[in-house]
Amino acid sequence: METDVAIIGAGPAGMFAALELAEKSNLKILLIDMGRDIKERRCPVTITGICERCSPCSQMSGIGGAGTLSSGLLNLRPDIGGNLEDLTDSPELSWDLVRFVDDVFVKYDAPQNVYTADDEQVKDLARKAAASGIRFVPIPQRHMGTDNTPRVIENFKDDLIKKGVHLLIRKRVTQIEQGKIQLNDGSDIYCNYILAAPGRIGAAWLAEQVRKLNISIKHGPIDIGVRVEVPAIVMDPVIEVNYDPKFHIYSKTYDDFVRTFCTNARGFVVQEVYDSTIGVNGHAMHSKKSDNTNFAFLVRVNLTEPIEDTTAYGQSIAAISTTLGGGKPLLQRLGDLKQWRRSTWDRIRRSNVKPTLVSVTPGDIAMAFPHRIVTDILEGLDKLDNVVPGVASSSTLLYAPEIKFYANMIHVDQKLETAVPNLFVAGDGAGLSGGIVTAAATGIIAARGILTKEGIEDT
Ligand SMILES: Cc1cc2nc3c(=O)[nH]c(=O)nc-3n(C[C@H](O)[C@H](O)[C@H](O)COP(=O)(O)OP(=O)(O)OC[C@H]3O[C@@H](n4cnc5c(N)ncnc54)[C@H](O)[C@@H]3O)c2cc1C
Numbered sequence: 001m002e003t004d005v006a007i008i009g010a011g012p013a014g015m016f017a018a019l020e021l022a023e024k025s026n027l028k029i030l031l032i033d034m035g036r037d038i039k040e041r042r043c044p045v046t047i048t049g050i051c052e053r054c055s056p057c058s059q060m061s062g063i064g065g066a067g068t069l070s071s072g073l074l075n076l077r078p079d080i081g082g083n084l085e086d087l088t089d090s091p092e093l094s095w096d097l098v099r100f101v102d103d104v105f106v107k108y109d110a111p112q113n114v115y116t117a118d119d120e121q122v123k124d125l126a127r128k129a130a131a132s133g134i135r136f137v138p139i140p141q142r143h144m145g146t147d148n149t150p151r152v153i154e155n156f157k158d159d160l161i162k163k164g165v166h167l168l169i170r171k172r173v174t175q176i177e178q179g180k181i182q183l184n185d186g187s188d189i190y191c192n193y194i195l196a197a198p199g200r201i202g203a204a205w206l207a208e209q210v211r212k213l214n215i216s217i218k219h220g221p222i223d224i225g226v227r228v229e230v231p232a233i234v235m236d237p238v239i240e241v242n243y244d245p246k247f248h249i250y251s252k253t254y255d256d257f258v259r260t261f262c263t264n265a266r267g268f269v270v271q272e273v274y275d276s277t278i279g280v281n282g283h284a285m286h287s288k289k290s291d292n293t294n295f296a297f298l299v300r301v302n303l304t305e306p307i308e309d310t311t312a313y314g315q316s317i318a319a320i321s322t323t324l325g326g327g328k329p330l331l332q333r334l335g336d337l338k339q340w341r342r343s344t345w346d347r348i349r350r351s352n353v354k355p356t357l358v359s360v361t362p363g364d365i366a367m368a369f370p371h372r373i374v375t376d377i378l379e380g381l382d383k384l385d386n387v388v389p390g391v392a393s394s395s396t397l398l399y400a401p402e403i404k405f406y407a408n409m410i411h412v413d414q415k416l417e418t419a420v421p422n423l424f425v426a427g428d429g430a431g432l433s434g435g436i437v438t439a440a441a442t443g444i445i446a447a448r449g450i451l452t453k454e455g456i457e458d459t
Pocket of ligand 1: 008009010011012013014032033034035056059060061062063064065066067068070071072073074075081171172173174197198199200201202205281426427428429433434435436437439440
């Protein structure tokens with residue numbers, strides 16, 4: 001088979017790249033994904049909380065990519081989920097990209113409402129946070145919702161097909177060479193340009209491919225922590241100001257960076273699978289609500305020589321947690337963690353917060369996490385309690401582990417082209433982004449790089 005551009009991965013990076021190329025050129029575009037079509041993607045985790053390990057994982061793979069079965073929260077800032085300014089070298093262009101991505105989602109019927117707070121409320125919260133040594137980062141956000149996102153992606157996919165993009169679903173790319181890729185059925189695809197956007201699920205594979213091609217690559221930081229669950233009324237006042245409030249904290253003892261991430265108002269905690277280990281995540285739906293709000297509370301871990309492999313470090317913590325939990329996530333009340341004792345079902349039942357994920361093992365997070373990370377979490381929550389009273393109450397629930405692995409960062413130029421001519425990379429799998437909007441923006445940057453090489457300027 002032959003094509004002008006082969007795009008590997010139909011996540012936000014791949015889909016936005018395909019759109020940009022289809023709208024601005026006559027290039028023949030092939031968009032390949034190893035996962036399922038959008039309507040066939042079913043993740044038992046999001047329905048029952050239990051992962052039955054489909055292959056490839058429906059949560060992470062398929063048309064729309066990893067965020068498709070999630071809350072679909074669009075963070076409308078270039079410095080959240082990566083930093084587009086670092087890639088574009090232009091604050092103006094990075095904001096333009098964010099607006100452009102948002103407009104496309106709205107065109108495909110994302111909900112109209114954007115969560116912003118009026119200035120006074122934001123200022124009040126920022127002031128309160130600052131008084132406790134916390135930085136509050138206000139972000140305009142569009143919440144598509146777990147039940148709406150697949151519909152938006154379906155509209156997007158239909159439009160790509162109308163615009164002439166060819167889709168190849170349930171085919172895995174096994175090998176990348178200059179001007180050629182190979183599929184798992186043994187067939188070869190010859191192409192002028194390759195854009196690899198395989199997301200987090202394809203990050204290890206992409207790293208292996210680029211190493212073989214002698215493209216340089218380096219380890220990035222990871223985030224290790226817990227999913228915190230509190231009664232919704234505790235978080236309501238800050239959620240009124242920002243739907244997914246981001247607080248940045250430095251811990252007292254170690255001066256480590258700790259942050260809140262991915263808040264799900266009246267949402268559910270869900271189990272997540274990382275290769276052979278178990279973790280947690282959270283989601284929120286427009287149609288179904290719980291009495292609780294959950295958010296990730298994460299400690300940034302950056303390793304320097306002689307051991308730089310943050311992924312191996314995170315995986316070993318995930319493995320210990322999975323062993324301790326007997327294959328299920330650990331659940332502990334904050335009060336028990338503070339007392340350095342394990343939680344039991346009996347103690348959890350006495351708590352006034354009812355867990356939304358029950359396929360868990362009550363246990364002791366301090367036996368799975370390094371003391372430094374536990375200290376960061378305890379100190380961070382205590383500080384946050386000054387801004388969000390009740391968040392560090394003894395009945396607060398902590399699920400572990402929540403680990404955010406980021407891909408190794410592939411060395412690219414400003415067009416996101418690698419040292420191999422006409423091989424471009426984009427999205428989370430290349431270590432260039434960490435969210436739907438930023439991944440989509442990197443897809444656009446790479447597509448514009450291809451257009452420039454084709455002599456199509458003014459993009
Ligand atoms: C549960 C969950 C919830 C999330 N919620 C949010 C959220 O609310 N807001 C937000 O901003 N971000 C969220 N994210 C993160 C967001 O989904 C990702 O940052 C984003 O999807 C990355 O886009 P991407 O295009 O780089 O890769 P992905 O979306 O991961 O897409 C990559 C695609 O490539 C395919 N692929 C991989 N390898 C191959 C191969 N060898 N051959 C063919 N195909 C391949 C995969 O099947 C996949 O479909 C969430 C992630 C998860 C897992």
